[in-house]
Amino acid sequence: MAKLTPRMRNWLEGLGAHIGTATKKGFPTVIVVDKAKVEGDNIVKFQLTDAQVQQIKQNIEENPRVALGPGGLGSIRAAYQFKGNARLEGNTLIVEVNEIYCTKPGPEAGLRLDVLPYESILKFESTRWRDQGPPK
Amino acid sequence: MKLPKEIVDALKIKDPQDVFVYLTTSSVDGKCNLMPSLFTDVYQDEFILIPDLFAIKTKINLNENRIGVVTIAYPSEGKTWALRGPCGHIEWGLPDNYNFQGVTAGEVLRRWGNWDEIEPVSELPEEIRPTVVAQRGVIVLKVAECYTYSPEESGKRIS
Numbered sequence: 681m682a683k684l685t686p687r688m689r690n691w692l693e694g695l696g697a698h699i700g701t702a703t704k705k706g707f708p709t710v711i712v713v714d715k716a717k718v719e720g721d722n723i724v725k726f727q728l729t730d731a732q733v734q735q736i737k738q739n740i741e742e743n744p745r746v747a748l749g750p751g752g753l754g755s756i757r758a759a760y761q762f763k764g765n766a767r768l769e770g771n772t773l774i775v776e777v778n779e780i781y782c783t784k785p786g787p788e789a790g791l792r793l794d795v796l797p798y799e800s801i802l803k804f805e806s807t808r809w810r811d812q813g814p815p816k
Numbered sequence: 817m818k819l820p821k822e823i824v825d826a827l828k829i830k831d832p833q834d835v836f837v838y839l840t841t842s843s844v845d846g847k848c849n850l851m852p853s854l855f856t857d858v859y860q861d862e863f864i865l866i867p868d869l870f871a872i873k874t875k876i877n878l879n880e881n882r883i884g885v886v887t888i889a890y891p892s893e894g895k896t897w898a899l900r901g902p903c904g905h906i907e908w909g910l911p912d913n914y915n916f917q918g919v920t921a922g923e924v925l926r927r928w929g930n931w932d933e934i935e936p937v938s939e940l941p942e943e944i945r946p947t948v949v950a951q952r953g954v955i956v957l958k959v960a961e962c963y964t965y966s967p968e969e970s971g972k973r974i975s
């Protein structure tokens with residue numbers, strides 16, 4: 681099971697995410713939500729508007745697999761991608777993250793992080809980034 | 817479709833810390849992948865160009881499912897857009913006359929095949945720049961649909 685670090689949580693909660701969804705045949709639709717709430721080790725919740733629900737509802741029903749990329753400045757400063765299964769409860773999109781990747785352009789792009797020991801993920805972060813979340 | 821000027825301006829050579837861009841692709845069975853891009857440009861007001869810098873999963877998806885979505889956040893202007901359309905990659909080594917949706921490999925690679933020459937990567941802050949530039953080609957998305965993703969109007973077509 682994936683476990684998000686404090687830095688990952690801070691960026692997701694502070695600036696939300698681009699949320700990639702697709703039909704089961706691979707036709708993509710993306711929504712962007714500007715904040716999130718992280719619960720437990722790997723649950724990310726997004727409060728959606730009615731328009732956002734309408735846009736992705738069919739995709740989530742037929743194919744729950746989604747991908748998340750941190751929003752705003754997080755796209756370049758928090759170079760992570762989170763993949764997992766999603767469900768809608770009313771207007772809340774609940775994502776159970778089960779894969780975490782590095783997306784920093786370069787030789788580490790695509791490196792899977794959640795398979796590393798948790799302490800190694802923390803070390804990976806601390807040797808690449810100085811912040812613990814978005815600027816206040 | 818031709819892009820509105822304000823979107824073209826946002827995607828043209830720009831400061832990567834002002835405008836934030838993701839390219840989303842999907843496997844043919846619906847597993848998405850998001851790739852952030854520090855660099856973008858626009859050709860003929862219709863084609864979005866992104867350098868291929870270790871875009872491994874993106875290319876795996878595009879080899880089997882040639883469609884993508886570019887999402888753009890331009891916070892200082894309060895603008896948000898999502899652009900969807902046919903998407904492919906033009907790699908070094910393809911013949912000049914290789915054609916993707918109306919553009920050829922020759923015309924794309926001659927101008928954008930070495931992105932570091934038009935936007936020096938070394939000028940980016942250390943925390944965000946690639947440690948090495950090894951560009952394999954250029955990812956091309958031909959815009960077919962343009963919509964906003966602002967929360968209350970998410971999915972509304974702009975043009």
